[in-house]
Amino acid sequence: MIDALAGHLAGAASVVALTGAGVSAASGVPTFRDAQTGLWARYDPMELATPEAFARDPQLVWSWYAWRRSLLARVWPNDAHIALAEWPGRVTVITQNVDGLHQRAGSKAVIELHGRLDRDRCSAVCGTRTPASAAESPPPCPHCGALMRPDVVWFGEALPEQALADALAAVRGADCVLSIGTSSLVRPAAELPWEALAAGVPVGEINTEATLLTGQARWSLRGRADQTLPALVAAIRQRRGDHHEP
Ligand code: BJW
Numbered sequence: 001m002i003d004a005l006a007g008h009l010a011g012a013a014s015v016v017a018l019t020g021a022g023v024s025a026a027s028g029v030p031t032f033r034d035a036q037t038g039l040w041a042r043y044d045p046m047e048l049a050t051p052e053a054f055a056r057d058p059q060l061v062w063s064w065y066a067w068r069r070s071l072l073a074r075v076w077p078n079d080a081h082i083a084l085a086e087w088p089g090r091v092t093v094i095t096q097n098v099d100g101l102h103q104r105a106g107s108k109a110v111i112e113l114h115g116r117l118d119r120d121r122c123s124a125v126c127g128t129r130t131p132a133s134a135a136e137s138p139p140p141c142p143h144c145g146a147l148m149r150p151d152v153v154w155f156g157e158a159l160p161e162q163a164l165a166d167a168l169a170a171v172r173g174a175d176c177v178l179s180i181g182t183s184s185l186v187r188p189a190a191e192l193p194w195e196a197l198a199a200g201v202p203v204g205e206i207n208t209e210a211t212l213l214t215g216q217a218r219w220s221l222r223g224r225a226d227q228t229l230p231a232l233v234a235a236i237r238q239r240r241g242d243h244h245e246p
Contacts, residue, residue, distance in 0.1 A: 022181020
């Protein structure tokens with residue numbers, strides 16, 4: 001299967017990689033549907049990542065994000081991020097991750113659908129954005145005084161309009177879309193591979209488990225992204241006769 005996918009990718013001028021939490025798993029960043037650890041084991045991340053949770057208990061939600069931010073300070077891009085950053089050809093990364101690890105690995109064309117953990121924004125309408133605060137409680141907005149919150153997209157909130165438009169254009173115009181390490185459950189990101197299929201663009205999937213997309217993927221590689229992507233890149237290089245000095 002990997003050879004068949006590499007054969008297609010070796011001839012592709014434009015590839016899109018749609019990435020999810022599974023891509024950062026080997027870096028030590030917990031996925032959303034993994035059991036959480038320690039203090040957070042009794043909370044469901046899906047219930048903390050909502051504007052309702054923040055309105056109800058801003059301190060609880062802020063503390064969860066402070067814990068995740070502290071984890072991020074200790075992690076590094078893994079071989080999956082690096083394989084995408086060193087992709088042999090043009091690749092656009094569309095990521096649902098908020099950890100910035102694709103950019104830290106060196107990827108340049110990255111579309112972030114769900115925001116960034118290293119920024120805060122005003123929870124009211126004034127639109128003020130600041131670097132993430134290390135305060136123990138949500139600080140007041142320097143412009144309007146409302147509480148600041150992490151600059152990420154919660155359930156029920158719209159994705160950044162330009163990022164979503166760019167992502168749609170990228171998948172529709174690609175020669176191949178790879179869906180990597182995502183459960184393919186959270187919309188509208190989960191709809192992007194289906195948009196590609198509707199436009200006649202073939203889709204491949206890399207995941208440790210089957211997802212709702214698996215049956216539609218022309219190539220389905222079952223395995224860890226940090227192992228499968230480097231092998232895929234090596235197979236593409238071999239097909240192209242590239243010689244890469246690591
Ligand atoms: C590996 C691996 C390895 C592991 N290698 N693989 C019914 C009720 C309420 C809402 C809805 C509803 N129906 C639809 C909705 C809409 C909702 C939605 O989709 N809900 C579904 C859950 C049903 N969507 C939204 O609300 C979105 N907004 C929206 O629709 O707005 C409409 C609107 C328009 C106009 C005005 C106003 C509104 C927003 C969605 C935002 C999602 N936000 C989060 C939090 C981000 C911030 C943060 O980080 O805290 O984004 S939720 C969470 O899920 C996070 C992720 O980016 C996202 C996707 O998760 P992902 O990446 O797929 O991770 P996992 O953990 O689910 O999966 C990991 C996968 O990796 C698994 O498959 C593993 O097998 C695999 N894996 N290790 C390879 N080593």
